[in-house]
Amino acid sequence: MSISPTYPGVYLQELPSSVHTITGVPTSVAAFVGAAPRGPVTGPVHIGSFADYQRAFGGVSASSPMSYAVYQFYNNGGSDAVVVRITSAGNVAATIDITPEAAADAKITLAAASPGIWGNGLQVTVDHNIYPPPQAGATPSYNLTVYDTGSGTRERYLSVSTASASPQSLDKMLSTSALLATPAAPVPTTVPPAGTYDASGGGNPGAKDTPPADTPPGYADYLGSQADKTGIYQLYNAGIFNLLCLPGAPAQLLTNAATLCVDLRAILLVDPPAAWTTVANAVTGMNAPPLTGAPAANAAVYFPSLQLADPSQNGLLITVPPCGTIAGVIASTDASRGVWKAPAGTAASLVGVTSLVSVTGGLPLNLADSDSGQLNPLGVNCLRSFPVIGPVVWGARTLVGADALTSQWKYLPVRRLALYIESSLLQGTQWVVFEPNDEPLWSAIRLNVGAFMNSLFQQGAFQGQTAQDAYLVKCDQENNPQNTIDQGIVNILVGFAPLDPAEFVIIQIEQLAGQLQT
Numbered sequence: 001m002s003i004s005p006t007y008p009g010v011y012l013q014e015l016p017s018s019v020h021t022i023t024g025v026p027t028s029v030a031a032f033v034g035a036a037p038r039g040p041v042t043g044p045v046h047i048g049s050f051a052d053y054q055r056a057f058g059g060v061s062a063s064s065p066m067s068y069a070v071y072q073f074y075n076n077g078g079s080d081a082v083v084v085r086i087t088s089a090g091n092v093a094a095t096i097d098i099t100p101e102a103a104a105d106a107k108i109t110l111a112a113a114s115p116g117i118w119g120n121g122l123q124v125t126v127d128h129n130i131y132p133p134p135q136a137g138a139t140p141s142y143n144l145t146v147y148d149t150g151s152g153t154r155e156r157y158l159s160v161s162t163a164s165a166s167p168q169s170l171d172k173m174l175s176t177s178a179l180l181a182t183p184a185a186p187v188p189t190t191v192p193p194a195g196t197y198d199a200s201g202g203g204n205p206g207a208k209d210t211p212p213a214d215t216p217p218g219y220a221d222y223l224g225s226q227a228d229k230t231g232i233y234q235l236y237n238a239g240i241f242n243l244l245c246l247p248g249a250p251a252q253l254l255t256n257a258a259t260l261c262v263d264l265r266a267i268l269l270v271d272p273p274a275a276w277t278t279v280a281n282a283v284t285g286m287n288a289p290p291l292t293g294a295p296a297a298n299a300a301v302y303f304p305s306l307q308l309a310d311p312s313q314n315g316l317l318i319t320v321p322p323c324g325t326i327a328g329v330i331a332s333t334d335a336s337r338g339v340w341k342a343p344a345g346t347a348a349s350l351v352g353v354t355s356l357v358s359v360t361g362g363l364p365l366n367l368a369d370s371d372s373g374q375l376n377p378l379g380v381n382c383l384r385s386f387p388v389i390g391p392v393v394w395g396a397r398t399l400v401g402a403d404a405l406t407s408q409w410k411y412l413p414v415r416r417l418a419l420y421i422e423s424s425l426l427q428g429t430q431w432v433v434f435e436p437n438d439e440p441l442w443s444a445i446r447l448n449v450g451a452f453m454n455s456l457f458q459q460g461a462f463q464g465q466t467a468q469d470a471y472l473v474k475c476d477q478e479n480n481p482q483n484t485i486d487q488g489i490v491n492i493l494v495g496f497a498p499l500d501p502a503e504f505v506i507i508q509i510e511q512l513a514g515q516l517q518t
Contacts, residue, residue, distance in 0.1 A: 018444040022428030022452040026080065027339040027420055028331035030073055031241040031266070032324070033084045033232050033257075034066030034248050035217055038118040044082040044238040050074040055178075057085060058118065058151065060312040063214065065248030069324025071311070073245075075352045076328025077335065082238045086222050086231065086249075087115050088215040093181065094119030094199040098126055098192045108170070108188050111181045112199075117211045121149040122179060125196045130159055139163045140191045144170075146179045155179055162189045219250040232257060235264065240423065242416070243330060244268045245323040251290070258295035265419040267412070270301040270399065271321035277358045279371045286378040289399060296399035297409040298419075302326055302381045304365040306391075307355045317354060319362040322383060325350055329393055339420050340461040342396035342413045342501035344381070350391040356383050367394075376503075377403045381412075396501050414498040417461060425449060425494065437485050442475045445492055449473045453496065463497040471496045 003011050031044065039045070039057035047053050053070050060067045066083075073081060093112040112119025125145040134141065144157040155177055161168040164186045175182045224231015232253065235241065244266050246257055251273060261268045270290050276282040282303050291299050302322045309315040326343070329350065333343040358365045367375075372382045372394060379402040381395030398415050400407040409415040429449070435441045453471040456462065464470035472495035479491045 018440075018447060019451075020428070020431050020444070020448045022424060022448055024420065024452075025240050025423045025427055027242055027416070028078070028327075028334040029080045029082065029241040030078055030243040030245060030324075030327040030331065031082045031084070031235055031238060032066050032070055032073075032245045032247070033222070033235070034064065034069070034086060034246065035214075036064050036066060036083075036085045037061045037214065038114055038116050039083075039085045041085050041087050041114055043084040043234050045085075046238075047081050047083060048079065053081075053083065057083065060310070062310070062312065062318075063216075065321060066245075068308075068310075068318075068320040069245050069247040069327075072306075072308070072320070072325040072352060073328040073331070076325050076350070077332025078328040079331060079335075082235070082241055084232070084234045084238075085114075086217045088217045088221055090215050091115040092211050094122060094211055096122060096124050096197050096199050098124055098195075098197050099188070099190070108183070108192055110174075110183060113177065113179055113181050115211070116214050118148075118150055120199045120211065123147045123149060123196055123198045124180075126192050126194050128191070128194055139166065140189075141168070142191050142194075144173075146177065148179055153179060162191060164189070219252055222246075222249050222253050223256060232260060235260060242266050242419070243327045245327055247271065247321045247323055254290055254299075255295065258291050258299050261298040262295050265423050266298065267398075267416060267419070268299040269323040269326050270299050271323050272301065272303040272305060272359050274359055276303060277360055277363075278365070279367065279374065282380060283374050283378065286375075286380060286402075289379070291399050297407065297415060299399045300381055300397065300401075300412050301379070301399055302383060302393070302395070303375065304356050304367070304383060305359045306350065306353045306383070307357045307362060308352050309354060317362070319357055319359075322350075325353065326393065338459060338461060340413050340417045340456075340499055342411065344393040344396040344501070346386070346389050346392055348393040349389070350383065350393070353391045356385055356391055379405075396503070411498075411500055411503075413501060417496075417498060421453075421456075421494065421496065424452065425492075428452065429492070432490060437480070437488070437490050439477070441490065442477075442480065445475045445490070446473050449475075449492065449494060453494065456496075461496075461499070463499055469497065 003013050005011055036057040045056055050071055060071055093115045095109050095111045097109045099107050110124060112122055127143045130141055140162045141159045144160050146155045157173045159168055160170050160173055171183050174180050222231055224233050226233045229236055244261055258268050273285060276285050290301055305319050306322050306325060307317050307319055310318045329348050330343040333341055356365055357363055367382050367384050375382055376395055379397045379399055381397055384394040385391045396412045398409055398412050401410040450473045453473060454467055457467050457470045462470035474493040479493055
């Protein structure tokens with residue numbers, strides 16, 4: 001605020017700084033959408049390790065391609081992820097009735113926290129060993145123990161009150177449970193009989209619902225509703241993520257997923273279609289690519305599939321899609337070199353991969369230079385295996401990276417760098433909204449956006465010997481004429497000179513003969 005001087009002397013006034021530091025957003029948060037044996041179905045769930053995934057979704061399972069993708073993501077250097085569990089609409093949660101069927105007015109039916117046959121392994125034990133013993137006239141209470149025979153997880157709730165208003169009532173106590181859903185209030189005021197009960201009706205003749213099997217989710221389950229934020233559209237609630245993996249999802253979901261990635265400035269990692277069993281099939285398959293049009297710039301396809309030792313089946317070799325492994329390699333490359341470095345080359349090792357195989361059948365599929373020479377110009381990123389080095393990523397193109405398309409987003413690191421800058425500036429310039437739209441604001445924008453771009457230039461993200469050659473930030477009267485000011489619009493132009501990867505290295509050798517040294 002301004003100072004009104006009233007006496008001769010020195011006045012001190014603190015002025016607001018025009019510096020608004022723009023911080024870069026994360027670059028390698030991976031989102032996984034797929035089926036899992038257990039876990040929340042109202043996601044997304046943020047995880048920071050595979051141990052987090054195991055606790056929430058049950059770990060590696062032969063029925064869940066997503067579980068192997070998450071496992072390989074962390075095995076290859078990934079750190080942050082979000083998971084959306086998709087389940088068939090017909091799958092139900094197991095229930096356990098801990099009161100006799102005749103006591104309909106005091107029935108307590110407990111349901112598993114999520115759908116799936118995993119809930120059949122839940123056991124609930126009721127005991128009346130309250131300590132200290134309740135005084136005469138006190139509200140009746142009991143102890144409740146929940147045990148998951150599948151994972152070994154146990155939860156114990158002491159002195160569960162039959163008073164619905166009590167902070168220890170059943171619905172409030174189970175609100176933090178990872179095994180049981182919170183029962184609907186009001187809670188019955190009758191203490192259930194002591195005993196151990198399970199979803200099969202053991203220990204109790206009351207009603208129960210035992211799921212017979214888990215039905216795999218279909219296209220409609222994956223798609224969900226954009227308006228209701230269900231299915232894949234739960235990712236609108238995920239915050240920032242940069243990589244999307246759909247292991248095991250129906251192929252017709254790709255267009256919706258790519259469009260979602262355009263909206264949220266992410267990259268879709270596409271697994272090879274089932275028909276790509278050979279190099280020839282893959283070349284033919286690119287006559288009708290998995291994705292076309294503008295959304296294909298936010299997608300990249302990798303070929304072939306991977307074979308690895310299944311940790312849940314004593315090392316049995318299984319075939320898995322490559323998306324989770326690739327996401328881990330990208331995360332590792334971002335951490336060590338930056339988002340502008342192509343996640344490919346001899347340093348982009350595929351950790352945990354025993355061999356490269358066909359999509360179906362698991363037959364060895366070791367690509368040669370001639371195979372890569374056919375697929376790379378079509379925009380297919382090859383996975384190669386070299387002596388001593390082992391399996392690596394040997395391609396860094398988007399699905400508009402075919403030579404015939406001549407797209408500005410041909411290369412994956414260029415597209416990812418642009419998305420990184422877009423997301424960082426979108427988040428870092430929120431302070432501009434409702435500021436007076438004139439030269440002082442434009443100057444502050446140039447200062448802050450320029451400082452962010454210069455930091456990237458100093459890290460080697462752009463071409464050019466000088467900052468003037470590497471990037472451009474323009475926000476002045478020329479691109480903000482009076483008519484746009486009158487509309488409440490401020491225009492900011494940001495340009496950069498990207499670093500294209502050294503995809504082809506040409507070595508020229510000339511033989512010199514009869515040359516005299518002087």
